[in-house]
Amino acid sequence: MGYAMVRSVALHGVAGEVIVVEADVAPGLPSLVVSGLPDAALSEARDRVRAAVHNSGAYWPQQRITVNLLPAHVRKHGSGFDTAVAIAVLAAGADLPIGRLADAVVLGELGLDGTIRPVRGVLPAVLAASRAGVGFAVVPQANITEARLVPDIEVRAADCLGRILGYLYGSENLLDPVLEGPPPEPPPLDLADVLGQERGRRVIELAAAGRHHVAMFGPPGAGKTMLAARLPGVLPPLCDQEAIEVTALHSIAGTLAPTGALIRRAPIQAPHHTASVSALVGGGSGLAKPGAISLAHHGVLFLDECAEFASGVLDALRQPLEQGEVRLRRTYGETVYPAQAQLVMAANPCPCAKPGGRQMCQCPSIIRRRYQARLSGPLMDRVDLQVDLDPVRSAALLNTEHVEPSSVIAKRVMMARQAATERWGASARTNGDVSGAMLRDKRFRLSRQILRPLTVEMDRGRLSARGFERSVRVAWTIADLDGRQRPEAADVREALEMRSRTAR
Ligand SMILES: Nc1ncnc2c1ncn2[C@@H]1O[C@H](COP(=O)(O)OP(=O)(O)OP(=O)(O)O)[C@@H](O)[C@H]1O
Ligand SMILES: [Mg+2]
Ligand SMILES: [Zn+2]
The missing domain is CATH 3.40.50.300 (P-loop containing nucleotide triphosphate hydrolases)
Incomplete structure (x- = not known):
């Protein structure tokens, strides 16, 4: 029982805005209500997030859960908030310690099995976070190269929700792939x-x-x-x-x-x-x-x-x-x-x-x-x-x-x-x-x-x-x-x- 918040980024065109995903877990019939102008994909996120949590070996709170995305007037699209929602719910209802993500934005779609899937627009999203003064971003592994292009922000990757949970409990590390330089571009047509x-x-x-x-x-x-x-x-x-x-x-x-x-x-x-x-x-x-x-x-x-x-x-x-x-x-x-x-x-x-x-x-x-x-x-x-x-x-x-x-x-x-x-x-x-x-x-x-x-x-x-x-x-x-x-x-x-x- 409790309340927690995790940050993420919403995109509008190429402009990004840091948003807050808050979760409240209260006694009552088990349910999950998502509010804050979600579009269809976000409503679908409910079942996806629950399955991903189960399949990551975590306990899904059997209580009345309310998830809200702030600010309410910002239109939020897509599945890039899944991971932030899962973490906020677990922090509010299952005592997941989220101190290590206090200064972070979290991006990523969850697969039913708990893997974190790449999302579109990671570069502009991380750029918006950096410009808003956020110091840390956790992104899907497949998006790390583009995220790393953004200056003044530490970027780590996760391949699955379980890894982020392990990181928060202090038993696992986020991924920090050593980037090879990109292969040389083929010469342009002459x-x-x-x-x-x-x-x-x-x-x-x-x-x-x-x-x-x-x-x-x-x-x-x-x-x-x-x-x-x-x-x-x-x-x-x-x-x-x-x-x-x-x-x-x-x-x-x-x-x-x-x-x-x-x-x-x-x-x-x-x-x-x-x-x-x-x-x-x-x-x-x-x-x-x-x-x-x-x-x-x-x-x-x-x-x-x-x-x-x-x-x-x-x-x-x-x-x-x-x-x-x-x-x-x-x-x-x-x-x-x-x-x-x-x-x-x-x-x-x-x-x-x-x-x-x-x-x-x-x-x-x-x-x-x-x-x-x-x-x-x-x-x-x-x-x-x-x-x-x-x-x-x-x-x-x-x-x-x-x-x-x-x-x-x-x-x-x-x-x-x-x-x-x-x-x-x-x-x-x-x-x-x-x-x-x-x-x-x-x-x-x-x-x-x-x-x-x-x-x-x-x-x-x-x-x-x-x-x-x-x-x-x-x-x-x-x-x-x-x-x-x-x-x-x-x-x-x-x-x-x-x-x-x-x-x-
Ligand atoms: N100025 C040129 N020098 C060398 N090769 C040429 C030249 N113009 C055409 N070719 C050869 O002809 C081929 C067809 O050229 P291209 O496709 O650019 O013609 P196009 O004007 O776009 O024709 P189309 O109207 O059929 O689309 C090229 O792949 C190239 O092999
Ligand atoms: Mg032609
Ligand atoms: Zn003719």
């Missing part, structure tokens, strides 16, 4: 593999340097998929803050590699064109899972064969891309996940997908136009680089010398990024983010002479005001890559060329 295709290689370099969204059109075998897959390899590595954010999102999604190492390379996600809206932007019941756009946070969202995606799916991406985050409305409130992804799209110029490209296609123009219409629209409006790629010539495939590898390109990209960051200051991080107002600011406005290639196109009705602005952004990226202070007319001309699509 642009040196892409022969010929100068324009394709250039557009990937520009996209990387300016963090511009990019769309590539071209016949089958032009190398579109190859090029897109090589973009992460020329992007700068993630900084500490970005790495933690990305790793936390993958922890919540349950897509972290078993090594649990910090994700340092810009991620790439390539959802299939049959993917649903929730696969792309996130959703699902209980703790909403981040979608592909959030798993591509600080990295690349690659929509291959983008004309084949359902239009509703593409529309659903627009707002997250503009706002850099996804807001998932749930019955009980909103879950927010970051989603600063760089968009790469690829498609054939025509549904017939003739290898020779435009020359070979004999489709009626109405079919071509209908297909093209699927590739325009509000999403494409945000894409600075839209290029048609030519088929690779056989000569290019034979000439494998002097092809610049990704390592060389990545260095130029890094320098260009630095130049842009210094120039835009607080108003933008990259040329892809910079606002139209900033481009027109008198400090950065380009002269009439320099802009002439664009004004000519505009006067001929071949360039929209939006297209004009995008070309100026790209021109800045071209100058940055070349180490020059400001774009020149030739840069503006190349930028225009990089919007070589007929529909500008």
Whole structure:
């Protein structure tokens, strides 16, 4: 008979909050009531926790047990509180001494046999605990590597409830696995593999340097998929803050590699064109899972064969891309996940997908136009680089010398990024983010002479005001890559060329 409390962590999106699991055991008919806004999984926890306690050789109090999760207004999801509930009940009703966990948060789902199962989101949960000043975390053994990424908190693991009980009685130790360094990541795919295709290689370099969204059109075998897959390899590595954010999102999604190492390379996600809206932007019941756009946070969202995606799916991406985050409305409130992804799209110029490209296609123009219409629209409006790629010539495939590898390109990209960051200051991080107002600011406005290639196109009705602005952004990226202070007319001309699509 008595009262006890154990702490755990509830997650909302990537934000965690330390919560208290309190248990009260009083005389009365044996029962277990759980309160504090539990969702379905937590109600199911009752039977699971009881079985786990029995099968760990402990005595389940045959009394009236009340478990409450505080603060009551915080929505709690999932099965990550099982272990904390079991310990609180045993402390309140069976004199389990919990002094050694006084400064701890406890995370983990219980199996019926008393094993402690891994849970999603351990990295952000332990991070929240550390930020709240908690000094100690006990996590499932399978989650220890990601938990150890968090600074300023001692982390131990448990494989079963029995081990934690033994630890509290002083007869057993928690696990403290010696971590081997993560195995070296396989090297990223290299642009040196892409022969010929100068324009394709250039557009990937520009996209990387300016963090511009990019769309590539071209016949089958032009190398579109190859090029897109090589973009992460020329992007700068993630900084500490970005790495933690990305790793936390993958922890919540349950897509972290078993090594649990910090994700340092810009991620790439390539959802299939049959993917649903929730696969792309996130959703699902209980703790909403981040979608592909959030798993591509600080990295690349690659929509291959983008004309084949359902239009509703593409529309659903627009707002997250503009706002850099996804807001998932749930019955009980909103879950927010970051989603600063760089968009790469690829498609054939025509549904017939003739290898020779435009020359070979004999489709009626109405079919071509209908297909093209699927590739325009509000999403494409945000894409600075839209290029048609030519088929690779056989000569290019034979000439494998002097092809610049990704390592060389990545260095130029890094320098260009630095130049842009210094120039835009607080108003933008990259040329892809910079606002139209900033481009027109008198400090950065380009002269009439320099802009002439664009004004000519505009006067001929071949360039929209939006297209004009995008070309100026790209021109800045071209100058940055070349180490020059400001774009020149030739840069503006190349930028225009990089919007070589007929529909500008
Ligand atoms: N520039 C290139 N250099 C070397 N190999 C290439 C090049 N372009 C294409 N290939 C070869 O052709 C294959 C197909 O290329 P990829 O899948 O990137 O074409 P794609 O443009 O995406 O075609 P699709 O429209 O059919 O998807 C590659 O796996 C590669 O072997
Ligand atoms: Mg392809
Ligand atoms: Zn065709």
